[in-house]
Amino acid sequence: MTTQELIDQIHLKKSFLCIGLDTDLEKIPGHLLQEEDSIFAFNKAIIDATHHLCVAYKPNIAFYEAYGIRGWVALQKTITYLNEEYPQIFTIADAKRGDIGNTSSRYAKAFFEDLNFDSITIAPYMGKDSVEPFLAFTEKHTILLALTSNQGAFDFQTQKIGAEELYKKVIRTAVTYENSENLMYVVGATKASFLEDIRQIVPNSFLLVPGVGAQGGSLEEVCKYGLNENVGLLVNSSRGIIYASVKEDFAKAAAEKAKEMQTKMQRELEKFG
Amino acid sequence: MTTQELIDQIHLKKSFLCIGLDTDLEKIPGHLLQEEDSIFAFNKAIIDATHHLCVAYKPNIAFYEAYGIRGWVALQKTITYLNEEYPQIFTIADAKRGDIGNTSSRYAKAFFEDLNFDSITIAPYMGKDSVEPFLAFTEKHTILLALTSNQGAFDFQTQKIGAEELYKKVIRTAVTYENSENLMYVVGATKASFLEDIRQIVPNSFLLVPGVGAQGGSLEEVCKYGLNENVGLLVNSSRGIIYASVKEDFAKAAAEKAKEMQTKMQRELEKFG
Numbered sequence: 001m002t003t004q005e006l007i008d009q010i011h012l013k014k015s016f017l018c019i020g021l022d023t024d025l026e027k028i029p030g031h032l033l034q035e036e037d038s039i040f041a042f043n044k045a046i047i048d049a050t051h052h053l054c055v056a057y058k059p060n061i062a063f064y065e066a067y068g069i070r071g072w073v074a075l076q077k078t079i080t081y082l083n084e085e086y087p088q089i090f091t092i093a094d095a096k097r098g099d100i101g102n103t104s105s106r107y108a109k110a111f112f113e114d115l116n117f118d119s120i121t122i123a124p125y126m127g128k129d130s131v132e133p134f135l136a137f138t139e140k141h142t143i144l145l146a147l148t149s150n151q152g153a154f155d156f157q158t159q160k161i162g163a164e165e166l167y168k169k170v171i172r173t174a175v176t177y178e179n180s181e182n183l184m185y186v187v188g189a190t191k192a193s194f195l196e197d198i199r200q201i202v203p204n205s206f207l208l209v210p211g212v213g214a215q216g217g218s219l220e221e222v223c224k225y226g227l228n229e230n231v232g233l234l235v236n237s238s239r240g241i242i243y244a245s246v247k248e249d250f251a252k253a254a255a256e257k258a259k260e261m262q263t264k265m266q267r268e269l270e271k272f273g
Numbered sequence: 274m275t276t277q278e279l280i281d282q283i284h285l286k287k288s289f290l291c292i293g294l295d296t297d298l299e300k301i302p303g304h305l306l307q308e309e310d311s312i313f314a315f316n317k318a319i320i321d322a323t324h325h326l327c328v329a330y331k332p333n334i335a336f337y338e339a340y341g342i343r344g345w346v347a348l349q350k351t352i353t354y355l356n357e358e359y360p361q362i363f364t365i366a367d368a369k370r371g372d373i374g375n376t377s378s379r380y381a382k383a384f385f386e387d388l389n390f391d392s393i394t395i396a397p398y399m400g401k402d403s404v405e406p407f408l409a410f411t412e413k414h415t416i417l418l419a420l421t422s423n424q425g426a427f428d429f430q431t432q433k434i435g436a437e438e439l440y441k442k443v444i445r446t447a448v449t450y451e452n453s454e455n456l457m458y459v460v461g462a463t464k465a466s467f468l469e470d471i472r473q474i475v476p477n478s479f480l481l482v483p484g485v486g487a488q489g490g491s492l493e494e495v496c497k498y499g500l501n502e503n504v505g506l507l508v509n510s511s512r513g514i515i516y517a518s519v520k521e522d523f524a525k526a527a528a529e530k531a532k533e534m535q536t537k538m539q540r541e542l543e544k545f546g
Contacts, residue, residue, distance in 0.1 A: 022375075022376075060376055060379075062376045062377070062379035062383070063376070063379055065379070065380065065383040066379040066380070066382045066383045066387070067383075067387075068345065068349065068387050068388070069345050069346060069349065072341065072342050072345050073342060076342065096370070096371060096372050096396070097369070098369060098396060099333075099335060099369050100421065100422070100423040101423065102295075103295075103335045103336070104335070106335035106336055106338070106339040107335045107338065107339070110335070110338040110340075110341070114339070114340075114341050115341070123369070123371060123396045123398050123399075124398060124428075124429065125396050125397060125398045125418060125429060125430065126396075126418070126421050126423060126425050126426065126430075127423070127424070127425020127426060127427065127428030127429055127430070128424065128425040129423050129424050129425040130425050131425075145398060145399070148373065148398075148399050150373040150374065150399060150400070150402050150403065151400070151401065151402050152399050152400020152401040152402040152404075153399065153400060154400065155397075155400030155401055155446055156397065156398060156400055156434075156439065156442065156443065156446070157399075159434045159435075159439075159442065160434065160435070161429075161432045161433065161434055161439070162432075162433070166429065166432075166439070170429065173428055173429070
């Protein structure tokens with residue numbers, strides 16, 4: 001999926017919502033545990049109920065890996081279902097991978113070719129040759145961690161390297177990588193004012209913003225500093241939507257929460273003009 | 274496996290060799306491709322031929338993920354085989370994971386509980402709450418990336434934060450984390466002299482050292498700066514051992530290469546005294 005197609009979908013749906021599929025067998029409605037593949041049954045119901053309100057889904061790979069082969073099968077069924085039934089949806093493997101060149105190439109192959117995700121999240125610590133193997137897939141998108149939404153972000157990301165913080169150095173360095181036009185960046189909503197600085201470095205890039213909702217970030221603040229001419233934002237919500245109800249009405253409840261978010265996003269898009 | 278048990282194994286075998294299982298269907302001997310599970314068949318033959326010469330095996334998770342469910346099955350069979358047949362071997366999941374707290378907990382569960390690895394490699398970028406969920410498994414070991422062996426290490430890791438480089442800041446910060454006594458650190462052999470500085474911060478910790486062999490690092494240099502009273506080193510070799518031959522004699526050839534490494538290590542241990 002090209003960036004332009006993503007932007008078109010955002011305008012069509014008046015939504016830049018990404019729904020995080022952090023599917024946890026201890027949190028999904030009990031009646032689904034009788035299904036042969038409870039994880040996929042949950043995901044399918046959530047997707048069918050919310051696909052018209054969002055432009056992206058983001059399975060958090062850890063939740064699938066935690067269930068071993070069973071989880072991997074569910075992940076594969078989920079991405080296949082998305083690609084077949086809803087090809088206009090942007091898919092994000094939230095994997096936070098990154099390793100030396102020949103190893104990163106393996107991860108890129110796994111997520112881009114075999115699973116056929118549109119994008120993957122990547123950790124920057126190992127630098128250029130750990131990121132470029134993902135960027136080599138020029139039809140795909142590589143989403144680099146810049147400033148995350150957790151407390152630990154202050155351990156290193158906001159520490160100053162010379163005149164500026166590490167997360168800015170990461171972005172400024174990454175834009176020099178080959179095929180960097182295919183980069184997006186993770187920027188946590190819990191520090192929305194940082195977005196202003198980031199927009200000075202990458203005015204045109206898409207930012208994937210976690211931390212609105214369960215983690216306390218404000219959508220209005222994020223939009224104030226983050227929206228650009230091409231929208232340039234994907235705002236993620238996981239638990240706040242998918243676990244809105246743990247009863248049989250869970251999919252309907254998720255759709256209601258997604259609708260709330262979409263309505264707010266529509267308002268922000270109209271405000272922006 | 275406790276650190277003391279690992280040290281005992283090193284003294285018993287006169288080896289601190291870790292063999293990386295970067296198993297690649299395009300590189301393994303052709304005759305194995307007829308096996309039902311070629312990846313496991315290769316790993317099993319390598320392990321059976323080399324287990325007396327090394328103290329650790331390190332499957333590189335990317336290589337397994339790249340084959341989807343088939344790879345995941347092979348990984349599970351490999352770790353089960355190691356745990357059942359060679360329980361005195363230290364096992365490392367080279368996964369370089371790291372995410373917000375509830376997600377890191379999932380990864381920890383996947384690799385420590387379900388797969389039952391002794392240790393896992395972790396990326397530090399997201400800070401304390403991304404690392405501590407691994408450290409919470411106090412019977413296990415968490416191996417934090419400090420200074421990696423690739424060119425991209427110079428992008429951020431060796432950049433100065435205040436008076437010292439990021440990789441030193443990472444180590445100095447990590448030792449303040451809860452259960453930090455279970456930390457080991459990845460330090461690439463391609464910059465062996467850096468080990469001297471690192472030993473000033475963590476004189477007693479184990480360091481996992483990639484980059485000897487295929488990536489050009491010198492074992493002698495690594496030992497000069499890295500060995501401590503408890504040995505404190507695991508030196509990894511992957512391609513240089515497992516792909517020593519691509520013919521039917523591959524396991525024997527791997528054992529010969531491992532024996533060469535073990536002999537050099539024995540000499541270094543004797544030199545250290």
